[in-house]
Amino acid sequence: MSRRIVIFAAGSRGDVQPCVALGQALRARGDEVRLVASARYASMTLAAGLGLAPLTADPAEILDSEAGQELLAGGRNPVRFLGGFRRILGPMAERLLAECLAACKDADLVLGPTLGFLPRHVGEHLGVPWGLIHFQPSQPTGAFPHPFVPRAGMLGPWARRASFLAVDQIAWQLSRPFVNPWRRTALGLPPVSLRGPMHATRNEARPVLACFSPAVVPRPADWPAYLHLTGYWFTDDSAYEPPAELAGFLAAGPPPVYVGFGSMVPKDAAATDRIVRAALRLAGVRGVVQGDPGTSDEHVLAVRDVPHAWLFPRTAAVVHHGGAGTTAAGLRAGVPTVVCPFFGDQPYWGERVAALGAGPAPLPFRDLSVPRLAARIRRATGTASIAERAERLGRRVREEDGVARACEIIDTMTA
Incomplete structure (x- = not known):
């Protein structure tokens, strides 16, 4: 039976193109797929036969702005990185969240990254299944630290695991002022606690699609079964004719x-x-x-x-x-x-x-x-x-x- 699947692909081309590859494969199996992505990527999305719910935020314009240049200069410091996103997206948050919700109104399944945990909020509101996409290692492990906190790797397994939880908390505290009012007014849901949605999501064993290769990031022994290290998602560009x-x-x-x-x-x-x-x-x-x-x-x-x-x-x-x-x-x-x-x-x-x-x-x-x-x-x-x-x-x-x-x-x- 055909399903209506919505995939959040907000971000630059590197975030959008893997989702296009996944959407193409799902469409070939008979599903109706809609991407939530910047209007900048409309031609790529529509050429793949996918629906598009365009977001009015343009990643290229953002990175070219003064705030965007500050973000690029922030390196991998999680507070500067996530704080920069909050400063940039904060003034647009209400509009972007409304666009995301409108894109999902008839969805049977919602997929997307962990930023803001939008799939969880929308899935809870609609009463439909949802899952997360990891473009980089984001699941706590004692094998290595979070990509944003490399120095934690020198302090042992407990610090490595704690680095992921710390980044989770920073991200939630920065997005909570936008997400909780949206849950209350637009979704009719109670606010999420200070602790954030991460702990409950992991306890529920919600499926996670980690779209990178085990040849590049070997699977740690302590990653749970609900995290699926699928390998990369590539589009088929074999028909390309060079100028x-x-x-x-x-x-x-x-x-x-x-x-x-x-x-x-x-x-x-x-x-x-x-x-x-x-x-x-x-x-x-x-x-x-x-x-x-x-x-x-x-x-x-x-x-x-x-x-x-x-x-x-x-x-x-x-x-x-x-x-x-x-x-x-x-x-x-x-x-x-x-x-x-x-x-x-x-x-x-x-x-x-x-x-x-x-x-x-x-x-x-x-x-x-x-x-x-x-x-x-x-x-x-x-x-x-x-x-x-x-x-x-x-x-x-x-x-x-x-x-x-x-x-x-x-x-x-x-x-």
Whole structure:
């Protein structure tokens, strides 16, 4: 029987594209799927045959604002990171929550990330099943600390577990002033206590879909059975036809190095572009960079939007910000990765890449310079062990079918 499934995909492309992949697979099985995402991603969502409930907040505009630049500069400090989100989204909270609720009015199942625990509130209001999506490790464990609190890793298993609970609490205390009034006035539900919804959600064993690879984040022994480490969710970009300029550039010489920072908006984009191009020259490699095609030259091709799944396997290495989606694409391609993280979970993914031997140590974007970036590129492209480990890891990731596994779990949620 066809189900009406709503997936919250608020955020940048790295948050939206995996949800599009999942939505496509569910639609192919006969379900009606609606994504709640920024209107910026309407064309990608609608081209996949999915419904869209557009949010009026644009992630790119947010990151380009003064408050957004402060957020990018906050690194992985959870108080600064989550506090920055509160300052940015607070004035929009009432409108965005209303948009989210309207998008779910006829849902049979609601899925979404833990931020604000929107699936729980809406599912409780509608009386329908709901589950959570983890784009990065968010379940308490004694095996490693929360991605935002790496120093807790040195203090033993109890501190590692406590780091996840601490981030949960910070997130809840910052969102509670918006969420509880919304529960009362719009949903007709009692407010959630100071303790927050996390403890009750885990006690209820609500399904969690962790859409990253066990080859990249090995499953800790203390994660509960209700958390399903599915593997990554990838869209099918095999039908992509490259423009003549790109095809010609790739054919004209050795595989280039890709450099792009996704949805991140550097404070001085022109200076960043100069650093990147100079580092490529110093490293002695050709490059494909994210930027204005009119700035291309013999050694560097600038492109607007090329599917990573198509481009990355044709490169010698990839340099990016370490977003979960871009990291997944690079690892799947089996090529070395250089991560230049800005904030949030990006430093964590850079550390995982280095720990797995698929790339050098991450280079924080705030420390970006021509000699440092050139050195990372030379190490990524000139070290046989990195190339071998990246290729081996890529094979493991390609063997997984995270979307199919997620669909199997979703079937049990509505049975």
